[in-house]
Amino acid sequence: MLELRNLAAKAGTFALNDISLTVAEGSCHVIVGPTGSGKTLLLESILGLRRLSDGAILLGGREITNQPLEKRNISYVPQDLALFPHLTVEDNILYGLRMKRIKDPEHARMVEMLMETVGIRELARRSIGNLSGGERQRVALVRAIAAGNKHLLLDEPFSALHHGLRRELWYLLKDLQKSCALTVLMVTHDMEEAFFLGDRVTVMIDGAIRQTGAARDVYEKPADTAVARFFGIGNIFAGRVRVLSKSALHVTCDSLGAELTIPMGTALHRPTEPGTRCTVGIRAENVMVLKTDRPSYVQENLLTGILTEILLKGASHTLLFRPAGSATVVEIEVPDYALKKLELTKGNGISIFFKGESLFLL
Amino acid sequence: MSLRRVSILFAFSTFALFAVLVLSLLYFYRGGLFLETLLSERTLFSIRLSVFSATIAAVLATALAVPSAYALSRCDFPGKGAVDTILELPMIVSPAALGAMLLIFFNNPLGNWIQTRGVQFVFDSNGIILAQFVTTLGVATRLTKAAMDEIPSRYEDVARTLGASPAAAFFNVTLPLSRRGLVAAFILSWAKAMGEFGATITLAGTMAMKTETLPIAIFMKLSTADIDGTVVLILIMTAIGIGTLYAVRLIGRKGLHA
Numbered sequence: 001m002l003e004l005r006n007l008a009a010k011a012g013t014f015a016l017n018d019i020s021l022t023v024a025e026g027s028c029h030v031i032v033g034p035t036g037s038g039k040t041l042l043l044e045s046i047l048g049l050r051r052l053s054d055g056a057i058l059l060g061g062r063e064i065t066n067q068p069l070e071k072r073n074i075s076y077v078p079q080d081l082a083l084f085p086h087l088t089v090e091d092n093i094l095y096g097l098r099m100k101r102i103k104d105p106e107h108a109r110m111v112e113m114l115m116e117t118v119g120i121r122e123l124a125r126r127s128i129g130n131l132s133g134g135e136r137q138r139v140a141l142v143r144a145i146a147a148g149n150k151h152l153l154l155d156e157p158f159s160a161l162h163h164g165l166r167r168e169l170w171y172l173l174k175d176l177q178k179s180c181a182l183t184v185l186m187v188t189h190d191m192e193e194a195f196f197l198g199d200r201v202t203v204m205i206d207g208a209i210r211q212t213g214a215a216r217d218v219y220e221k222p223a224d225t226a227v228a229r230f231f232g233i234g235n236i237f238a239g240r241v242r243v244l245s246k247s248a249l250h251v252t253c254d255s256l257g258a259e260l261t262i263p264m265g266t267a268l269h270r271p272t273e274p275g276t277r278c279t280v281g282i283r284a285e286n287v288m289v290l291k292t293d294r295p296s297y298v299q300e301n302l303l304t305g306i307l308t309e310i311l312l313k314g315a316s317h318t319l320l321f322r323p324a325g326s327a328t329v330v331e332i333e334v335p336d337y338a339l340k341k342l343e344l345t346k347g348n349g350i351s352i353f354f355k356g357e358s359l360f361l362l
Numbered sequence: 363m364s365l366r367r368v369s370i371l372f373a374f375s376t377f378a379l380f381a382v383l384v385l386s387l388l389y390f391y392r393g394g395l396f397l398e399t400l401l402s403e404r405t406l407f408s409i410r411l412s413v414f415s416a417t418i419a420a421v422l423a424t425a426l427a428v429p430s431a432y433a434l435s436r437c438d439f440p441g442k443g444a445v446d447t448i449l450e451l452p453m454i455v456s457p458a459a460l461g462a463m464l465l466i467f468f469n470n471p472l473g474n475w476i477q478t479r480g481v482q483f484v485f486d487s488n489g490i491i492l493a494q495f496v497t498t499l500g501v502a503t504r505l506t507k508a509a510m511d512e513i514p515s516r517y518e519d520v521a522r523t524l525g526a527s528p529a530a531a532f533f534n535v536t537l538p539l540s541r542r543g544l545v546a547a548f549i550l551s552w553a554k555a556m557g558e559f560g561a562t563i564t565l566a567g568t569m570a571m572k573t574e575t576l577p578i579a580i581f582m583k584l585s586t587a588d589i590d591g592t593v594v595l596i597l598i599m600t601a602i603g604i605g606t607l608y609a610v611r612l613i614g615r616k617g618l619h620a
Contacts, residue, residue, distance in 0.1 A: 047519070068522075068528075069522040069523060070522045070525050076520055078516055082514065082519070084521075086538045095521065095526075099521070099524055147524045
């Protein structure tokens with residue numbers, strides 16, 4: 001288990017503040033955040049490349065805050081991979097074993113199997129300069145694991161790859177993490193990558209942790225407006241709590257000209273008093289579209305208005321909806337087949353409704 | 363005329379300037395004298411002394427340059443700016459002034475102590491090595507630093523996460539990766555040491571068959587108005603110099619990590 005306690009570090013005018021995090025043994029924890037949020041600085045601080053101004057780092061309960069880099073037993077794969085260009089693939093992979101003087105034949109066999117598994121056995125004699133992007137990533141991962149460290153820090157190692165190859169390497173990393181029982185802490189700015197790989201996800205913005213939790217919880221319930229905006233959630237509406245009952249929270253959203261009902265215990269983060277201002281959000285894919293010419297049995301969170309735009313987004317479409325009597329635009333994401341089934345065209349009058357359990361309070 | 367053509371014209375003008383200087387030597391070139399001068403005991407001594415002292419000086423300068431360049435390239439420390447600036451001292455002051463500084467140093471109590479209890483430098487062949495070493499150390503450090511600056515420190519960081527000590531990471535990763543830069547630094551230092559004159563003559567003097575390097579031999583031939591002999595020695599020096607620089611270009615062309 002890797003534990004960070006109230007970590008603080010500086011790089012020029014940028015600072016990491018009060019970072020506390022626990023990466024459970026054998027899990028993959030992903031820190032996601034925009035560029036310049038301090039993700040790399042945090043990894044460098046954990047490795048000991050940056051001096052901490054405060055806090056402590058514990059590995060398996062043992063404090064390693066002041067230990068030299070080579071004694072921390074944490075492998076690191078930086079963004080540029082840093083494969084040694086003067087060594088062959090095999091020499092790169094065996095570098096850690098040689099430095100640590102690991103002569104256990106069992107370990108050497110494990111490394112050979114690892115090379116076989118990730119498909120780089122036949123590249124052993126190649127020089128680094130003759131590898132493709134995907135091969136380089138594989139070599140970097142195997143080198144990090146071969147050194148015998150069970151803790152792995154990854155700094156956006158797949159960011160330079162095209163989407164198809166990236167997905168392939170995500171599966172590979174998941175497999176390696178499980179089969180080698182690795183504890184992985186990875187940083188990325190790619191949300192898809194974060195939620196795909198992370199057992200737990202931390203959102204970091206401006207040098208501070210804004211949210212940590214199970215990947216599903218973080219995805220569904222962003223903690224605040226900054227996190228929601230970073231996730232690309234455009235449907236964020238200001239409102240005022242009207243009624244707070246045992247079963248639900250009723251919020252009046254003047255910008256939508258509607259009252260939203262949020263069931264208690266689903267999307268609600270914090271108790272709110274009636275009359276207080278609040279912000280409600282919903283992901284575009286959780287907004288349901290109803291045709292106005294069909295009867296609807298939906299009573300709550302129902303809005304009527306005009307479909308102002310239909311934008312193609314690969315396998316899905318983004319619809320822009322303006323509620324009647326409002327200038328606010330609601331984003332809706334529908335799959336291609338649904339759009340065809342609904343026979344929607346720009347300018348249609350439609351109804352939408354927000355599933356109560358998908359609404360979240362920021 | 364396009365910028366490309368103008369720049370190429372300037373490049374050829376520079377070449378022409380030096381080519382004319384070399385070719386003008388041929389006016390005084392006497393074919394029969396070449397072998398006689400080249401094979402004379404005094405010339406061979408000068409070549410041997412120059413090659414030997416320049417090699418020792420360049421080896422010492424490069425060896426000392428490696429740790430200094432590493433510190434300047436990788437570390438932040440108080441006085442770094444001063445150390446970095448002083449590297450240019452041999453270029454700022456003239457070689458004669460540098461030689462004079464060495465001579466004055468050996469007339470100080472500490473210098474005297476070194477001379478009487480240690481090694482003799484003033485008017486001695488050791489002085490040649492010292493003068494060449496002092497004039498090339500800055501260049502060797504500067505070039506080695508440039509080579510190390512090109513190697514991301516990330517390599518060492520990763521090597522250390524894989525279990526290498528700082529020294530092991532340096533010797534296994536940074537040093538091999540900067541080898542081409544190091545070789546280039548050595549060769550250029552050696553070439554500079556081979557041609558060193560001002561500091562050498564000031565510290566070691568002009569004693570035939572004792573402190574007579576090739577540049578000093580040229581000076582001595584010229585001072586006795588032996589133009590034909592001077593031309594032969596210059597041609598020998600030019601051949602050695604151009605051969606060395608060509609070697610540097612070959613190393614450079616192969617690339618840093620090749």
